Amino acid sequence: MELSFNWSPILTDLRKDNGLTQGEVAEILHTSRQNYNSIELGRVKPTAIMIAVLSDIYEVDLFEYVLNNLPQEYVAEKHVFKTTVSDKHRKKIEKYIESKKSSPRKKRNDN
Numbered sequence: 001m002e003l004s005f006n007w008s009p010i011l012t013d014l015r016k017d018n019g020l021t022q023g024e025v026a027e028i029l030h031t032s033r034q035n036y037n038s039i040e041l042g043r044v045k046p047t048a049i050m051i052a053v054l055s056d057i058y059e060v061d062l063f064e065y066v067l068n069n070l071p072q073e074y075v076a077e078k079h080v081f082k083t084t085v086s087d088k089h090r091k092k093i094e095k096y097i098e099s100k101k102s103s104p105r106k107k108r109n110d111n
Contacts, residue, residue: 008042
């Protein structure tokens, strides 16, 4: 199943809140006003580059906004492991990591 995100109300509200016309935004995005109108109406999906430029213009992280508003089953947990490591194994892992930090790295000879 493909998940689709509706940019229409977000982009329309941000544009209006910033006092811009569709033509002005289209010019910034190097597209036609008709194409931008289709994006705001939801007929055309904006490209990732367009979203990045709009994030910059409106000083809002639209990518983060989307992640925060997607259903939980579509968003991976950030920096959280889904498995549990026992204390015994955790200590072994930490010991291994510390030994790698303290021992000098051997140079590989790829001749």
